[in-house]
Every structure is written in C-alpha cells, then in structure tokens.
Amino acid sequence: MTTYRLAVVAGDGIGPEVVAEGLKCLAAATEGTDITFETTEFDLGAKRWHATGETLTDADLEAIKGHDVILLGAIGDPTVPSGVLERGLLLKLRFELDQYVNLRPSRLYPGEVSPLSEPGDIDFVVVREGTEGPYVGNGGALRVDTPHEIATEVSVNTRHGVERVVRYAFSVATGRERKHVTLVHKHNVLVHAGHLWRRTVEAVAPEFPDVTWDYLHVDAATIKLVTAPASFDVIVTDNLFGDILTDEAAAISGGIGLAASGNVNPDKTGPSMFEPVHGSAPDIAGEGIADPSATVLSVGMMLDFLGHKELAQKVEDAVAADAAAKVAGGAEGNGPRSTSQVGDAIAARIRG
Template identity: 45%
Template sequence: MKVFNIASIPGDGIGKEVVPAAKHVLEVLAEIHGGLRFEFTDFPWDCHYYLENGSMMPEDGLETLKPYDAIFLGAVGNKKLVPDHISLWGLLIKIRREFEQVINLRPAKMFHGVKSPLANPKDFDLIVVRENSEGEYSSIGGRIYQGEDEIAIQNGVFSRKGTERAIRFAFELAKKRNRHVTSATKSNGIYHSMPFWDEVFEDVAKDYPNVKTESQHIDALAAFFVTRPEQFDVIVGSNLFGDILTDIGAAIMGSVGIAPAANINVNGKYPSMFEPVHGSAPDIVGQGIANPIGQIWTAKMMLDHFGEEELGEVLLDVVESVLKDGFLTPDVGGQSTTKEVTDEVIARLQAKQ
C-alpha cells in the first residue's frame, strides 16, 4: 500500500474550514481505492501563531516540513492582525523559495452549473505555468532618500536556468494536453528581461516541433483571457505575468473560491506545496459557507503530482457533476454550505465503488 505523509497547514480564515473538508474527501477516496493511504500532520502556523511567537513558523519549521511527501496549505493572511508582507513572506513565500518550488501551476476551466461572468465561455480549459522563483518578485532593490526625493528600486531577475525551466515545463505539460503553448511577454515595453524571455522561449520551442506556439503581449493576452479563453491550452509566464493571468482565470470561472494551485519542486529535494488560489476570506469566516471546491481541486492536483492521475480524474469528474447539479455555495450563486457540498462529493465518490 502506498502511504503519503502530508503536512497540513490550514492557516488563516476559511483555510481552517476548507482544509478539513478536502482532507475528508481524500481519506474517503483512499478508502475506496484501497491501495493508498494519507497520513496528515496538522501544523497550527497562522497569524495568531505569529502574535504569540513573533514568527509565522518556528525557526526549524522548514526542517520539520522537509521529510513530508507534500504540503497541503489552506490560506495565509489576516491583515487585521499581521501585515500581509509579513505573513506571506514568513510562511507561504518562505516555503516556496527555500523549498525550491520553482513552478506554480493554476488551471482554469468552465464548469457547467457555475455561471461564468463571460457571456459565452465556450468550454475553456487552460492551465498557466508560472515561473515561481525569481522574475519581478525578487527581493533585490531598496529605498533611498526621504520626502519628495525618495526613490524605490525594484529589480527583476531572470536567469536562463529559471526561465528555461519554466518554459520547458510548459512544453512537457502541453504534450499531455492539446500541444499548444502560449508565451506571455512584453518585449515591446520591457527592454531587457522580456526580449531575453522571448529568446529562451524560441530556443526551447525548437525541441518541440510538434507543439504549436505563439507569443502574446501580456496586456493583449489578459484581454484575450476574457474575449476568447477557449483558444488557449498551456500558457507560460513570468512570476508577475503568471500571477495576473491566473487571477483572471479564476474570475472567468465564476469565483476565486473554486480555483486551485500547485507549487512544484522539480528536483525532488523538497516537498511540493498545494494551495487554492483564494485568500483567507475573513468576511465569511465561521459562517459555514466557504467554497470547498478550490481546496478539493487542489487535492486533485496533489494526486496528479503523486502519479495518481486516474484517481484525480475521478475526483474532478465528481466535482463537475456536483456543481452541474446545483450544489453551489453563495459565492457562485447557490445556497449550499461548505459541509453540504463536501458531503455530496463524498456521497458520489462512495457511489462509484
């Protein structure tokens, strides 16, 4: 029997509601499958932990997480308690950077039953590969002077290794899908980094003659996500561009509450981390109406990462059927609770035995 040891970090806000829901789904799925088991260890690292201890995780937190097969994260942030730049850099980004989770994956697709804000979404099904370790989100820079003379400098860092790694990952993923990769660029406005990005994209593309390619400037590409998302398959972008596009992807699905994400370590040294796109949603905490689908779809991505792709497809098929039949939380126009949606997913999984 395969046993997967998972570090569970529910985090802040609705993370504490949707992580237990998704864990329950995974445990039921494992029981049905019979050939695997999930062992979860919960870690209480959140903004309340910061207030009590002065840090978002213990000094040896990363060493504690290192032996696990994966990290299952709920949400990070409560700006009423801790500034966002402290909570994010102290937990989420710290794990991403120091565990070399250099690829961020975020799919978006149309779910029948969930009303998209698009007039005619045309069954789009795409995935964004976001470079996750450098680019515009480097910490290199600083501030000097004060008053009207104050200057803030933020340096983008684009290495050939990091850029090629993300682009090649996108091409390999496209080979399993519809063999189409779109590069997000802005080489007509960003003088050094984006022409460099374009050159690396063209070099890597030569190794994949059977994959169709195109390059789109980020401003036009953002518009095309709204006007014709069905024409995209795999999109690869820098840290910032990927971040922007994936929020648009969540929006055109109908709610950030259903959007999943994965932070992938590609060298096997450290665990990968799986987290939904939604934030901690403090406005609905404790009401029992948080959408569990983002966390459950994130669990599907974790199954894929473990090589359990068939089981992941079973789970996603059930999620699609639940949504299609109207089991919807308020964020997507329904009246179901977190528990009701989760229970329906579990019931339908059990019915497949």
C-alpha cells in the same frame, strides 16, 4: 500499502475551513484503497506570529521537508502587517522548497457559470514561474515617508530559472490535445527580462517539434482571456503576470472558489505544495460559507502529482458534478450551502 506523509498548513482566515473539507474528500477518495496519508498539522500563520513573532523557522522548514507533499489553505491576515506572512511564510515555502512551477489549470465545467456571454470550451493551464521575478524581494526604499521617497522592486529572471519553467510548460503542452504554448510577457517595455523569456522560448521550442507556440503582451492577454478564453491551451509566464492572470482566469471559469493550484518542484528535491488560488478571504472568514471546491480540486492535483490518475479524476469529476448540480438547482442547489455541506456533497460523490 502506500503511505504518504502529508504536511498540512491550514493557515489563516478561511484556510482551516476549506482544508477540513479537502481532507474529508481525500479520505473519501482513498477509502478502500491501499493508499494512506499520514498528516502532520503545522500551526503557522497569524496566530503563531502574534504569539511568538515567528513566521517559518528553520526547524519548521526542516520538519516540512520530511514530508512527501503539502496541503496549504491560505496565508494572510489583516491583523498582521501586509507582506509579513505572505513573504515570510508562503513565499518562503515556495522558494526554499524550489517549487518553481506554479501550475494553475482553468476549466469551465459543463453547466458552471461564467460571466462571459460566449465562454466557449475553456480548458487551459497557466504555468506560472514560482521562484523568481519581482517576487524575490530585490529592492528597497529610500527616504521613506518623505516627499522624496524612492522604492524599487527589481525583477530577477535567470536563464536557468526561465529555461526550466519554459521546458516544463512545453512538456505539459506535448501531453495535451492542442499542444500549444503562449508566452505572455511585456517585451516591448521590459526589454531585459522580456527578451530573455522570448529567446529562451525560441531555444527550447525545437526540443518539442509537435508543440506550436505564440506570444502575447500581457495587456493583450488580459483582453483575450475575456474575449476568446477557449483559444488558450498552455500559458507560460513570469511570477507576477501569472498571479494576476490566474485570478482573472478563475473569474471567467466558475469563480475563485473553483480555482486550484500546485506549487510543483518537478526535480523532487523538496515536497510540492497544493493550495487553492484564493487567499484567506477575511471578509467571509469564520462564517462557514467559503467554497471548499478549489481546495478539493487541489487535493485532486496532489493525487495526480503522486501518480494516482484515476483517483485524481474521481475527485475532479465529483467537484464538476457538484458544481453542475448547484447551478442546475435541485437537492444541492436549493439555497446557499455551508462549507461543510459542500464538502459532504463532494465526498459523497467521490464515494459514488
């Protein structure tokens, strides 16, 4: 019997709605196995902030550290000043738990819709740096709300931080069929950070002689994601470029409702955290219509991370089959389904 301690942070907006379905599918995947998940729910997010003014206390953080993995729904609410929860809770978790790899795969499942006329065989993964870049909060504002206001947001890139995520990206590539890494940055303008990234890739690449690599400026990368997405295998990039590219990647490969992610601490000095790429979607929160597929796929990534490859594959196959059936019509495809109907349908497929 293997028991994992799972911290659940459902969060705001559609977070709790999609997390319920993620947990439903996790139960389906582990049913009849000797694997169990003991869950602890953490009441974090807008409601807690309104009640106490707290985002993530030291005690919360310590309690979360006592878990093997984390499942997170979404953080952010229009009633809370922008950035308070995003920085004080979500980014604090990623930073404090040293989740320096933000792993975001994109796969266009057979039969799934893409807005592209010739999407080809989309199957790539973005390895987004998770703890540095412009996200570190290094900056400030002077003469606020005057005509002379100055705001800075300084991107921090350390050799240590860049090297570890670049090495991780190459190690991901070496296990994939095409074994190719594309570094995405903007070193024609961001010459300090960009050249650090370029030199780091040049230094790490020889450790992986079977992996080829190339470079794209981020603006050109946004073009190629739309015109030739099938040409990508592994993209490695900084925190902000990775954030933007992965929403674009979601949009071309089935939509944001299917985009999963893992905030991974490969050194295992803290728990890794799995969450959909999307946010709290205040525009549809409470309506029971959010697509839980991305959260279920994130549960699959969590199982894969824990070493349960077969279970992870089962979960991914079930989501892919559900998506294909939805597009083709038929039982699951007749009209819009509720969040829990989608969760039920995927759970049933997982059970087989």
